[in-house]
Amino acid sequence: MQPEEDTEVIAETTNYMERESLEMDVVFVGAGPANLSGALHLTQLIEKAKSEGADLGEIQIAVIEKGSSVGAHILSGAVMDPKGLAELVPDFLEKGAPLESEVKEDQFLYLTPKRAIRSPLNPPPLNNHGYYIVSLNRLTAWLGEQCEAAGVNIFPEFPGAEMLYGENDRVVGVRTGDKGIDKDGKQKANYEPGVDLLAKVTVLGEGVRGSLTKKLIQRLGLDKGREPQVYSLGVKELWELPDDRYPAGRVTHTLGFPSDQWTYGGGWIYGMQNRVLNLGYVTGLDYRDPLIDPHAEFQKFKSHPFVAKLLEGGKMIRYGAKAIAAGGWHAMPKMYADGVLIVGDSAGFLNAARLKGIHSAIKSGMLAAETIFDALLESDYSSKTLIEYEHRVKRSWITPELRRYRNFHAGFRHGRWLGMANAGLQYITGGRAWGILDRDQQEPGHEAMQRLSAYGYHGDDASQKYKDLRFDGQLTFNKVTDVYHAAVAHNEDQPAHLHVLDTNVCSTRCAEEYGNPCQRFCPAAVYEMVETGAQTSGLHDVNGSPKPRRELQINFSNCVHCKTCDIMDPYQIINWVTPEGGGGPDYKGM
Numbered sequence: 001m002q003p004e005e006d007t008e009v010i011a012e013t014t015n016y017m018e019r020e021s022l023e024m025d026v027v028f029v030g031a032g033p034a035n036l037s038g039a040l041h042l043t044q045l046i047e048k049a050k051s052e053g054a055d056l057g058e059i060q061i062a063v064i065e066k067g068s069s070v071g072a073h074i075l076s077g078a079v080m081d082p083k084g085l086a087e088l089v090p091d092f093l094e095k096g097a098p099l100e101s102e103v104k105e106d107q108f109l110y111l112t113p114k115r116a117i118r119s120p121l122n123p124p125p126l127n128n129h130g131y132y133i134v135s136l137n138r139l140t141a142w143l144g145e146q147c148e149a150a151g152v153n154i155f156p157e158f159p160g161a162e163m164l165y166g167e168n169d170r171v172v173g174v175r176t177g178d179k180g181i182d183k184d185g186k187q188k189a190n191y192e193p194g195v196d197l198l199a200k201v202t203v204l205g206e207g208v209r210g211s212l213t214k215k216l217i218q219r220l221g222l223d224k225g226r227e228p229q230v231y232s233l234g235v236k237e238l239w240e241l242p243d244d245r246y247p248a249g250r251v252t253h254t255l256g257f258p259s260d261q262w263t264y265g266g267g268w269i270y271g272m273q274n275r276v277l278n279l280g281y282v283t284g285l286d287y288r289d290p291l292i293d294p295h296a297e298f299q300k301f302k303s304h305p306f307v308a309k310l311l312e313g314g315k316m317i318r319y320g321a322k323a324i325a326a327g328g329w330h331a332m333p334k335m336y337a338d339g340v341l342i343v344g345d346s347a348g349f350l351n352a353a354r355l356k357g358i359h360s361a362i363k364s365g366m367l368a369a370e371t372i373f374d375a376l377l378e379s380d381y382s383s384k385t386l387i388e389y390e391h392r393v394k395r396s397w398i399t400p401e402l403r404r405y406r407n408f409h410a411g412f413r414h415g416r417w418l419g420m421a422n423a424g425l426q427y428i429t430g431g432r433a434w435g436i437l438d439r440d441q442q443e444p445g446h447e448a449m450q451r452l453s454a455y456g457y458h459g460d461d462a463s464q465k466y467k468d469l470r471f472d473g474q475l476t477f478n479k480v481t482d483v484y485h486a487a488v489a490h491n492e493d494q495p496a497h498l499h500v501l502d503t504n505v506c507s508t509r510c511a512e513e514y515g516n517p518c519q520r521f522c523p524a525a526v527y528e529m530v531e532t533g534a535q536t537s538g539l540h541d542v543n544g545s546p547k548p549r550r551e552l553q554i555n556f557s558n559c560v561h562c563k564t565c566d567i568m569d570p571y572q573i574i575n576w577v578t579p580e581g582g583g584g585p586d587y588k589g590m
């Protein structure tokens with residue numbers, strides 16, 4: 001089925017201005033490992049078919065990326081299971097794929113506030129022998145080069161801003177973001193309208209909580225009958241060490257301090273080349289305590305005697321943060337519809353028990369490519385052909401891997417120890433929750449957060465929770481200093497890309513009930529409640545005195561595109577949309 005020439009293209013907004021449209025065959029939205037692997041594999045399949053005499057004509061493949069370059073917005077751990085890459089580029093070692101080190105040593109530690117207790121056994125999902133420590137930023141840039149060499153058109157600084165639909169909600173492409181709009185929404189001298197990229201198949205590989213993917217899932221009901229996706233937030237720094245105290249190839253994972261037992265979380269410490277230490281902390285975005293601040297949790301993690309000693313005399317050189325889709329198998333949406341496929345983290349392919357998603361992102365991109373290749377041969381881009389993508393996923397090694405851990409995250413809503421027991425039982429029973437259930441239920445993470453009063457807090461002063469935490473500028477850093485090390489840049493004369501649907505809620509209900517948790521869950525100091533002096537809020541402090549009204553100020557230029565606000569806002573009134581192309585962090589070496 002060819003896209004009908006006379007189909008009316010409908011965008012999601014009412015912005016009907018004249019725009020250029022470009023006809024491609026396949027458009028991949030997002031230049032992450034999933035989509036780059038998809039684009040590269042598609043060129044491989046086309047080349048092979050052509051060499052066998054197939055007459056496919058010129059197939060136009062485009063990858064668009066919101067970052068300033070391929071890899072600029074990519075942040076990961078990362079220990080990579082190489083099986084995906086080995087299928088895509090079997091000679092990746094000879095071709096010079098940038099790998100930091102093969103994993104030579106795994107450690108698993110339980111941290112009490114003062115001690116680090118090494119487990120005699122590494123939990124099987126965290127056995128990393130034969131894998132590679134990588135900078136995913138570098139590996140992605142390298143994959144981008146492989147794609148370009150194979151003839152793929154890559155367009156950095158081009159955010160996918162809206163889906164384009166034809167009749168019956170068939171996806172017919174994507175509209176890229178306008179450039180040159182000022183903060184009041186007016187066109188500037190450098191104004192350039194976004195382009196309508198029309199495609200037979202559009203592949204959404206936007207990573208976790210994709211802004212287009214979210215709307216597509218809602219519009220087409222692709223999550224019907226699935227568990228809600230749940231997320232974590234990884235906050236990370238790179239440090240330069242003065243000596244070889246932590247060798248490249250050593251991998252440490254931790255459990256315990258500083259998380260309380262109701263908060264899913266853990267730390268990682270990976271040795272990279274040139275005495276660079278890569279460390280971070282994951283906090284489940286389904287925590288209960290409204291005063292939790294994932295950035296502060298990470299700073300506390302570094303102040304643990306074991307970690308602080310490792311960092312002594314070192315220098316922090318990079319910072320970043322990004323959400324992780326942790327819901328697993330039961331939270332994956334339907335991954336196809338007419339004219340569209342969803343790959344990688346956007347579809348929730350990550351295995352949370354292993355904290356690994358690169359290998360499955362690569363594989364999902366490859367399976368999407370194989371499906372698109374068949375669709376091109378049959379000239380049918382409807383669900384009838386694209387459903388094969390899900391069938392391929394089910395036949396591949398992804399399915400047994402994800403099914404084995406399908407109830408992993410859900411168990412942790414009963415606390416750390418029951419969660420661990422559940423994880424152990426699942427491992428033995430091939431994924432059954434509590435050893436018996438095929439499917440355990442999850443609640444959306446933002447619903448787990450309790451009100452300040454339920455937690456016994458008086459007001460929202462975070463020092464009630466983090467009274468011992470100091471930002472000394474040596475070992476521990478405040479958010480603003482950290483954000484500086486994420487090399488974030490957004491043109492400030494543009495509309496904020498964080499849409500808060502009703503800011504009055506922030507000054508009233510949210511202030512009272514949760515103490516404006518956006519100020520804490522955002523790891524980049526984007527959200528600030530400021531006193532305007534204009535009015536009282538109608539709220540009272542613990543002594544009964546009236547509290548001044550505070551208004552939300554959005555420092556959007558700090559945003560590191562982690563998506564936490566879109567996920568964790570208790571009222572779900574924050575909508576993250578793409579800013580002007582090229583804006584955001586620059587995660588070199590992360």
Ligand SMILES: Cc1cc2nc3c(=O)[nH]c(=O)nc-3n(C[C@H](O)[C@H](O)[C@H](O)COP(=O)(O)OP(=O)(O)OC[C@H]3O[C@@H](n4cnc5c(N)ncnc54)[C@H](O)[C@@H]3O)c2cc1C
Pocket residue numbers: 029030031032033034035064065066067071073074075076077078079080081136158159160161205206207208210211212233234235236280322323324343344345346350355356357358359361578
């Ligand atoms: C803190 C952390 C630690 C992790 N550790 C590991 C690990 O050790 N091992 C492992 O295997 N996995 C790990 N993962 C998971 C792994 O990074 C992901 O599974 C993997 O990167 C998913 O690839 P992807 O291509 O689906 O998405 P991403 O890597 O997120 O790439 C998506 C790309 O799309 C772009 N994009 C998004 N929206 C748009 C849009 N609308 N228009 C244009 N471009 C867009 C983004 O800028 C980005 O470049 C970790 C993840 C995190 C966050």
